[in-house]
Amino acid sequence: MADDITVIDVGGTHLRRAVWSPGRGVREVTRRPSPSMRTHPGEPVPALQRRMADALCEALGPHDTVAGVSFGAALDHRGGTVYASAPLWGGHSGSFDLLGAVRARRPDVRWHIVNDVTAALLHAASAPHRRGHRKLLLATVSTGIACRTLDLRTGTVPVDGAGLQGEIGHLPAVPAVPGAFGIPADAGTRTDPTAPTAPTDPTDPTDPTDPEAPAAPAAPAPAAPTPVPLCDCGRPGHVAAYASGPGINRLAAAARDRDPRRWDRSELGRRTATGEEFEPALRAALDAGDALARDLLATATAPMAGVLRTALCLDPEIDEAVLTGGVVHGLGHHYREALLAHLDRAGLYLTSDLAPDWIERRITLAGPGEADPLAGAGIAASRAALDTALEVTA
Numbered sequence: 001m002a003d004d005i006t007v008i009d010v011g012g013t014h015l016r017r018a019v020w021s022p023g024r025g026v027r028e029v030t031r032r033p034s035p036s037m038r039t040h041p042g043e044p045v046p047a048l049q050r051r052m053a054d055a056l057c058e059a060l061g062p063h064d065t066v067a068g069v070s071f072g073a074a075l076d077h078r079g080g081t082v083y084a085s086a087p088l089w090g091g092h093s094g095s096f097d098l099l100g101a102v103r104a105r106r107p108d109v110r111w112h113i114v115n116d117v118t119a120a121l122l123h124a125a126s127a128p129h130r131r132g133h134r135k136l137l138l139a140t141v142s143t144g145i146a147c148r149t150l151d152l153r154t155g156t157v158p159v160d161g162a163g164l165q166g167e168i169g170h171l172p173a174v175p176a177v178p179g180a181f182g183i184p185a186d187a188g189t190r191t192d193p194t195a196p197t198a199p200t201d202p203t204d205p206t207d208p209t210d211p212e213a214p215a216a217p218a219a220p221a222p223a224a225p226t227p228v229p230l231c232d233c234g235r236p237g238h239v240a241a242y243a244s245g246p247g248i249n250r251l252a253a254a255a256r257d258r259d260p261r262r263w264d265r266s267e268l269g270r271r272t273a274t275g276e277e278f279e280p281a282l283r284a285a286l287d288a289g290d291a292l293a294r295d296l297l298a299t300a301t302a303p304m305a306g307v308l309r310t311a312l313c314l315d316p317e318i319d320e321a322v323l324t325g326g327v328v329h330g331l332g333h334h335y336r337e338a339l340l341a342h343l344d345r346a347g348l349y350l351t352s353d354l355a356p357d358w359i360e361r362r363i364t365l366a367g368p369g370e371a372d373p374l375a376g377a378g379i380a381a382s383r384a385a386l387d388t389a390l391e392v393t394a
Contacts, residue, residue, distance in 0.1 A: 005381050008059050009070040009116060009373040010034055010052070012087025012143030013326075017059040020068070020378030029374070034072075036088040045092040052088070053101035066110045068381030070119035070373035071098065072144060076163030080113050083162070084233065086170075087143040091234030112381040117146045117166065118157060119376030124322050124366060125150055126379060133319040137311060138371060141304065141335075142325035144232070145169030145240045147311075149318065169240035170233055173303035229254075239303040245327050248300045249278055255296055266292035279330050286334040297331065297338045305342035312359060313348055324366035336365055 007026070009016045011034060018029040033039045035051035043051075060067055073085035080099040084092065102111050114122075121138040130136060130152070139147035147166040150157055159165045229250045231238035241247050256263040263269040267290035271281035285293035308321055328335050343352075343359050351358055369375075 003382075005066050005068050005378045006060055006064045007068045007070070007374045007377040007381070008056055009072075009119070009377060010056070010088075011072045011116060011373075012036065012085070013038075015055055015059070016374060018374045020375060022378075022382060026369075026372060026374045026378070034088065037090050038087075045089045045094070048089060049096050049098075049101070053098065053105060056102050057105045060106065060109060064109060066381055067102075067112070068119075068377035068379075069102075069111065069113040070116040070377040071113055072116040074146075074164055074167050075113070075115050077115065077118065077157065077159050077165075078163040081163075083164070085144075086232035086234075086240070090232060093233075110381075110384075112377070112384050114377065114380045115146075115148070116140070116373045117148045119373035119380060120324055120366075120371040121148045121150050121157075121322075122376040122379045123373070124324075124371040125152060126375075127370065130320065134317045135315065135319060137318045137321040138366075139166075139168070139304070139308070139321065139323055140325035141243060141245075141323065141327040143245050145244050145304075145325075147307075149311075149315070168307050169244065170231065170235070170238050171307065173237055173239045173242050173306075239307065243300050243303045243327075245279070248282070248296070248327065251296055251300055252278065252282075255292065262292060266290050268293045268296070283331055283334070286331065294338075297334060298341065301335065301338040302342055305339050308339065308363065309343060309346070309348065309359075312362065318362065321363050322366050322371060323363065324371040328365060332365070336363060339363060 003021045003023070005020050007018050007020045009018075013034060014031045015034045016029055016031045018026045020026050032055075035048055035055055037043070037045075037048065040048060040051065056067075056069060071082065071085075072087065074083045075081060075098075076083065080097075082096040082098045099111060099113055102109075117138060117140050120140060121136065124130070124138055125133075125136050133152050135149055135151050137147055137149045139145070145168060147168050148157060149166065157165060228236040229241040229247065230236050231241040232244075232246065233240075242251060252268070256269070264273070266285065267288045268281055268285035269292070271284060272278060276284075282293055282296070286297065311321070312318060323336065323339075340360055340363065343363075347359055
């Protein structure tokens with residue numbers, strides 16, 4: 001049809017291709033693995049980026065003239081420069097002109113590239129029941145983690161001086177459950193090796209300079225530090241290191257190593273021991289009320305609860321915070337309940353007492369097909385064609 005647009009959604013795991021139109025929505029969806037460091041281990045990032053540009057062009061038919069792309073990366077919304085994508089390219093952060101690369105390969109196509117979270121947000125914002133919102137926040141929790149906020153009154157996504165907004169997956173995590181499942185009790189603290197040592201207690205009768213003084217008792221050996229998990233970007237202790245899909249897997253491995261007997265007795269441990277994949281095993285264990293699975297999810301959701309708490313504190317015009325992504329969809333109501341449990345224990349100063357349901361009413365889960373980056377890529381491309389493109393403000 002004349003208003004059909006080819007749309008592509010690139011995530012850390014899959015590349016999806018479909019056709020979208022305003023009247024018929026998304027259809028003819030196909031998927032393939034995203035070319036990434038996981039599918040091509042050891043390959044240099046520039047080669048992976050060339051593979052990505054090739055894959056985007058291969059997803060188009062010979063007669064396609066418009067393409068909307070939802071791309072899972074930190075990118076400059078003002079010009080489309082891709083800065084980084086930890087799930088795709090690890091810690092590499094050299095700028096990549098993806099728009100230029102696909103235009104060079106297919107100059108006959110009008111390309112429109114937006115971040116995948118922005119695309120999902122545009123689709124969610126198009127729902128009739130959200131037309132009265134002032135601001136809408138959407139956070140995705142999947143292979144990676146990020147969020148975006150849209151001002152529905154002006155149609156703008158505010159960005160910073162680099163054209164970015166909402167890269168929350170790479171904020172430092174502040175665990176609410178110190179010491180649990182591999183989160184060290186001193187996470188977020190730093191020992192200064194240049195700090196002066198404590199002065200000698202003047203009441204101590206033992207003179208350390210006296211050669212005849214009795215030897216001081218040997219200090220106990222320090223406990224081996226618990227390693228802080230690495231984020232896919234290569235840095236330790238980020239929100240995504242704990243709360244993303246791979247992060248939750250890391251927490252589970254730490255739980256198993258920390259207390260093998262408890263792991264073996266748990267529903268989650270028994271299911272994974274039979275070869276069941278981790279994600280469905282975790283959901284089934286939560287459905288069964290497994291205590292270890294509940295503790296694991298509590299630990300994994302603590303950093304996200306902290307991010308949402310801060311966002312709602314700083315901007316009370318956010319009328320809804322929609323959660324989506326593979327982790328959220330896989331765990332369903334368990335995920336939201338774990339988040340709200342953190343926010344019930346430590347919510348917003350005074351607000352949580354004076355308006356107890358204020359936070360709960362704002363945190364929702366995206367329904368099936370409600371925040372689809374494929375649809376959002378189509379909306380973005382359609383708006384660009386009508387000269388009503390999404391505005392970004394810095």
